[in-house]
Amino acid sequence: MIQSVSRALHLLEILARSGGSARLKEISETAVLTVPTTHNLLNTLVALGYVRRRGGDTRYHLGDRILNIARVAGNDAQLRERLRPVLEAMYEATSETVFLAVPSGDDIYFLDAIESHQLLHVAGQPGERVSMTGSAIGQLFLAHNASLRARTYVPPDIQHELDRIARDGYATDHEQVFAGISAVAVPWIEDGEMLAGFGVAAPGNRLTPDRFPKLAAEMHNIISSHR
Amino acid sequence: MIQSVSRALHLLEILARSGGSARLKEISETAVLTVPTTHNLLNTLVALGYVRRRGGDTRYHLGDRILNIARVAGNDAQLRERLRPVLEAMYEATSETVFLAVPSGDDIYFLDAIESHQLLHVAGQPGERVSMTGSAIGQLFLAHNASLRARTYVPPDIQHELDRIARDGYATDHEQVFAGISAVAVPWIEDGEMLAGFGVAAPGNRLTPDRFPKLAAEMHNIISSHR
DNA sequence: CACGTTAATTCCACGATGCTGAATATTCAT
DNA sequence: ATGAATATTCAGCATCGTGGAATTAACGTG
Numbered sequence: 001m002i003q004s005v006s007r008a009l010h011l012l013e014i015l016a017r018s019g020g021s022a023r024l025k026e027i028s029e030t031a032v033l034t035v036p037t038t039h040n041l042l043n044t045l046v047a048l049g050y051v052r053r054r055g056g057d058t059r060y061h062l063g064d065r066i067l068n069i070a071r072v073a074g075n076d077a078q079l080r081e082r083l084r085p086v087l088e089a090m091y092e093a094t095s096e097t098v099f100l101a102v103p104s105g106d107d108i109y110f111l112d113a114i115e116s117h118q119l120l121h122v123a124g125q126p127g128e129r130v131s132m133t134g135s136a137i138g139q140l141f142l143a144h145n146a147s148l149r150a151r152t153y154v155p156p157d158i159q160h161e162l163d164r165i166a167r168d169g170y171a172t173d174h175e176q177v178f179a180g181i182s183a184v185a186v187p188w189i190e191d192g193e194m195l196a197g198f199g200v201a202a203p204g205n206r207l208t209p210d211r212f213p214k215l216a217a218e219m220h221n222i223i224s225s226h227r
Numbered sequence: 228m229i230q231s232v233s234r235a236l237h238l239l240e241i242l243a244r245s246g247g248s249a250r251l252k253e254i255s256e257t258a259v260l261t262v263p264t265t266h267n268l269l270n271t272l273v274a275l276g277y278v279r280r281r282g283g284d285t286r287y288h289l290g291d292r293i294l295n296i297a298r299v300a301g302n303d304a305q306l307r308e309r310l311r312p313v314l315e316a317m318y319e320a321t322s323e324t325v326f327l328a329v330p331s332g333d334d335i336y337f338l339d340a341i342e343s344h345q346l347l348h349v350a351g352q353p354g355e356r357v358s359m360t361g362s363a364i365g366q367l368f369l370a371h372n373a374s375l376r377a378r379t380y381v382p383p384d385i386q387h388e389l390d391r392i393a394r395d396g397y398a399t400d401h402e403q404v405f406a407g408i409s410a411v412a413v414p415w416i417e418d419g420e421m422l423a424g425f426g427v428a429a430p431g432n433r434l435t436p437d438r439f440p441k442l443a444a445e446m447h448n449i450i451s452s453h454r
Numbered sequence: 455c456a457c458g459t460t461a462a463t464t465c466c467a468c469g470a471t472g473c474t475g476a477a478t479a480t481t482c483a484t
Numbered sequence: 485a486t487g488a489a490t491a492t493t494c495a496g497c498a499t500c501g502t503g504g505a506a507t508t509a510a511c512g513t514g
Binding site for chain 1: 228229231232233235236239240242243244246247248267268270271272274275277281284286289290291293294295296297298299300301302303304329330331336353355356
């Protein structure tokens, strides 16, 4: 545990709790640090843009550079929270393992999941990752997002599958990726952009290809009713 | 400039730019730091909750503790930006010095201001502070916000003035606080909560008490038209 | 406006603290 | 299962951050 890092971040939280600004002495007292040490820490934060000083004011104010970081952290946290009810509805409707996934770097990241309670079920924990091309949900992202497609190598045989996905609005997988596992995925779209994908995964003998279109339609309905 | 603090915050930004998560090696390379140093910094951030590790994953993810800080920093920055046009409209309408103020700790903080160009005008710079009780805009906050009222000592003679303010939706000051200066303030309300206040301040002989109601109405109009 | 008081900033020397290279353990891919 | 890549632990040393003391600046008051 690096002392100065811990202290610096603590100072930022103190500033936040003071409504965005405070005096050096107040801060040092709240943090239980000597004034020069606090000064040193704060001025480092000022130099980096995380803290600002406005006008002739001697007070320290929270800067907005922290928003660079928060925008990304917040996106995921808020999205997970907002879409939790949708995920629960999908679980209610299917009794199978359901996922909420977002793109992260070059692959797919499971932001949230509810694991089926049936005797035979697909494992699913938030935090897992799968490749972009090798999963229904990943292909769904590729089909919807051109910039993602541009920086991912897409094998030719998948290409026309992506067209089908874009047309129908859902992606499927029948025991292609993992033996015995079928999956259907539908997109969550805001302002024309696919921000996340929902997936249902089940044993291949329970979730047969003939049920794909109906299940996808059902998932679309659940999404519509939660908008 | 404290090295470890600078480095730690840099790592957070790298994580943000990587879409919220990345591997230790990637991070260390991007940051141009040795792997153990990066490891040490990241694990400090993990211990503090600014970075998380999910599931059995060896990757590092942005945590949501940063949102504690960002919520406050973002509030101010976004509010100022969003309400700038309203402030400008008020300046257009009055040609007097206009303020945008928010509560900060136990007093009022001027988030933004446009100073009048008239020969005789009230000075106004963003970053200045006034006490909660001793200003029209402060009383406006006290009248609208019970929790603010609870933690501020309000002299009895001001008490019934607060009732009037709550009823009429504006606060005034005619040469009470600063000699020769009159002011009118109206609230900016979102979701039933007063987030900020707008103030117009002018020499007492230009802005006489008989003009208060009309000016307040005009300010209310400008606010309505910018919703 | 000058004075006294309080807060903020600079400086420096000491000593703890965090950095790095090397070794070990773990994870991942095949 | 095996090897390669990645992550974690460790410890010695140099560095960096800390806090006391002194200086300067801001603030409030009579």
